[in-house]
Structure formats: C-alpha cells, structure tokens
Amino acid sequence: MIRVAVLGATGYAARELIALLLRHPEVQITALTTRQEDQPHLGDVHPTLRGRLDMQLQNLTTAEVAHSADCIFCCLPHAASAAVVSELLAADCRVVDFSADYRLNDADVYSQWYGVTHPDADRLGKVPYGLPELYREQLQGARLVANPGCYPTAAILALAPLLKSGAISPEGIVIDAKSGVSGAGRSAKAHLHFPEANENLLPYGVGTHRHTPEIDQVLSNYAGVTTDVVFTPHLVPMDRGELITAYANPGATNSGNDGLQTEELLAILRQHYADEQFIRVIEGIPGTKSVAGTNYCDITVRRVRGKVIVISAIDNLIKGASGAAVQNFNLMYGFEESAGL
Ligand SMILES: NC(=O)C1=CN([C@@H]2O[C@H](COP(=O)(O)OP(=O)(O)OC[C@H]3O[C@@H](n4cnc5c(N)ncnc54)[C@H](OP(=O)(O)O)[C@@H]3O)[C@@H](O)[C@H]2O)C=CC1
Ligand SMILES: CC(=O)N[C@@H](CCC(=O)OP(=O)(O)O)C(=O)O
Structure with a gap:
C-alpha cells in the first residue's frame, strides 16, 4: 500500500x-x-x-x-x-x-x-511532463511529475501525432477551446458567479492565455518542429467538460488537393494510439458528454477544403487533471496503468 x-x-x-x-x-x-x-x-x-x-x-x-x-x-x-x-x-x-x-x-x-x-x-x-501517451518511459519510476494543464492535454493529444507525421504544418495552427466552469477551480471570481456565467459564452485570455507556451513547448519538442499556436479559450456554462477544435494547414506529407484525406488522417491517429486504452479515435464527432466522468480523450479529424480540422474532447477534471494524475502515479510506482481509473 x-x-x-x-x-x-x-x-x-x-x-x-x-x-x-x-x-x-x-x-x-x-x-x-x-x-x-x-x-x-x-x-x-x-x-x-x-x-x-x-x-x-x-x-x-x-x-x-x-x-x-x-x-x-x-x-x-x-x-x-x-x-x-x-x-x-x-x-x-x-x-x-x-x-x-x-x-x-x-x-x-x-x-x-x-x-x-x-x-x-x-x-x-x-x-517529466505527465502525458503518458507521449512520454510514458520518462514517467515510469519518476519521483516528480508535472501533470499537464487541461487545455494542453486536449490540444496536444489531438495535434501531436499529425504534426510528427508531417500531416499538418507547424505553421498557422489555430486552437479554439471551450471549457466548463469547474476548469476555473472552486474559489469565487466575478466572472464565475451564476448570473455572469449562466447563459453566457465567453472568450477569455485572447492572445494571453498561459497555456499557449505549454502547448507550443510540448508540441515542438515532441514533433521536432517549432509551433506558434494561436490559442483562444472560451468559458461555457456547463459544470465540466472540455472541447477543442484545431485548424491546421496540411504539412509536408499532405500537400495539394490530392493530399491526405479524412480516412488517411484518421488512420495516422488510429495507428499512433493503437495501444492507448484512454484514447478513442472516432469517426463521429467528439462531445463532452461522451467523456464526462471518464479518463478518455475522444479525437477525430477531417480534411475540409484546404485545412485539416482536429477535434478532441476530455473531462477537464479527469483526463484533464485527476485521472491523468492517477495514470501518472501508476507509472511512477509500476502499477497497472488503469488502476483506480
Ligand atoms: N479544475 C481543473 O479543471 C484543472 C485544474 N488544474 C490544476 O489543479 C490545481 C487545483 O485546481 P482546482 O482544484 O481547480 O482549484 P481550486 O481552487 O478548486 O482548489 C485549490 C485549493 O488549493 C487551496 N489553495 C488556494 N490557494 C492556495 C495558496 N495560495 N496556498 C495554499 N493553498 C491554496 C485552496 O484550499 P483551502 O482554501 O482550503 O486551503 C483550494 O481549495 C491547480 O493547480 C489547477 O491549476 C489542472 C488541470 C485542470
Ligand atoms: C475555465 C478555466 O478557467 N480554466 C482554467 C484552466 C485550468 C487548468 O488547466 O489549469 P492550470 O494550467 O492552471 O493547471 C484557466 O483557463 O485558467
């Protein structure tokens, strides 16, 4: 024990x-x-x-x-x-x-x-950065783990495999993100009061959110490129849940109209996450309800005109925080990675 x-x-x-x-x-x-x-x-x-x-x-x-x-x-x-x-x-x-x-x-x-x-x-x-799907070996036996931010978790899991494979370009990535109010924690703040947050969809931290350098650092290191993401979070009047929609330009292995299409992009994600029990690459559209209360991250991708659109959903309090922490704890001590999850 x-x-x-x-x-x-x-x-x-x-x-x-x-x-x-x-x-x-x-x-x-x-x-x-x-x-x-x-x-x-x-x-x-x-x-x-x-x-x-x-x-x-x-x-x-x-x-x-x-x-x-x-x-x-x-x-x-x-x-x-x-x-x-x-x-x-x-x-x-x-x-x-x-x-x-x-x-x-x-x-x-x-x-x-x-x-x-x-x-x-x-x-x-x-x-070590606590995303087991990217850094499992470094987390095994670690004495200190930096558990990731919730938005970076959803964004990095969606984008990293496509970036590393060259299916998307490191230049011009735009991440539109949405979070339930529990993402802001329990302490009282004016914009989180019920009459302010309820029935309101509120962008915040535009161009200044502190998760921007975290996303750039991890994507760049993991894929061996330099990203400069534009990241805009939104507060949504829900208790929990987080969804990101990322827009990227096709990359080196994906140029022209006859570049990689949706099925091929899905195949890259499926192959990358084939052994990952908490990542579900789906053909349908991820939504926050499908992952609520779970340690899953649901991801899909589409080729739309000249862009690649990647969508992912997590529960900010589970895969975005506590579930990831337990997954990391299991790796630190050599327990079954899903123990407690
Ligand atoms: N909520 C989320 O979705 C996510 C949260 N995180 C991170 O997890 C951590 C906890 O977040 P969350 O539970 O949402 O935050 P909360 O604000 O709900 O809880 C943090 C607790 O820490 C204590 N605390 C606050 N300020 C201080 C301080 N200056 N010194 C010591 N204790 C303090 C408070 O307890 P008390 O007043 O009783 O002492 C408070 O209840 C944060 O680092 C957050 O960034 C990461 C990913 C997602
Ligand atoms: C809705 C909301 O306010 N969300 C929080 C992010 C929560 C999180 O991941 O926090 P840390 O990176 O601080 O651990 C925010 O934007 O500040």
Missing part, C-alpha cells in the same frame, strides 16, 4: 482525485490538507464523498505531510505549489504536481506568462 496525501483537498480537482484514489487497490489516503484551521470533515467539504472516507482535513506543515505519506498529490494553484513541492522532494516524498509550476522548461518563459519568479527554477526542464 502506498500512503498518499492530497494537498488543497477542498478544491474541485482534489474532489475528483479522492474519488478515484478511494477505489485504487494500492492506495491508502493518510492526509488531506486545507489552510482552514477548523479541520472540516471531508463529507462536509465534498458532499459527493460523504460516507466514503471518515477523515478530517487538516492545516498541516510540509514536514507533517512528508511524515504521513509516501506520495503527495499537490492540488494547489500555480506559484503556491513549487515551494511546497521542493520541500517534499527534499524529504524523500514522491509528488504529482497539478499546477503549472514544473511544466515549462524555461524560468524566463514561466515568469513572462505567470508573472512571478519561479521559486525552484533549477528543477525546470528536468521534470
């Missing part, structure tokens, strides 16, 4: 994570943390978990967390996470970090997009 602690246990990602961990055969949850002093009961914080684990959340020091657990799932916001993670690693814990703090390789790029100086910059570039 691996003793596991969840930091930031009052949040949405933690709620989904705890639900998954409770059915993991190799996990014992030993600590749940909050900054609150009054030690709320898990069932009161997350009513969906009532009766499933009799445990209170506690305001613990990093040393207390390290003492109570072997592996820590750090569900804290970016910038708050890295300082804690570096102490946990020094105390010989393993960590799955949900935040963006270890995803980017370059401290200057981090400062530019996150507006703060990285507190553990020396570690950047040495932490």
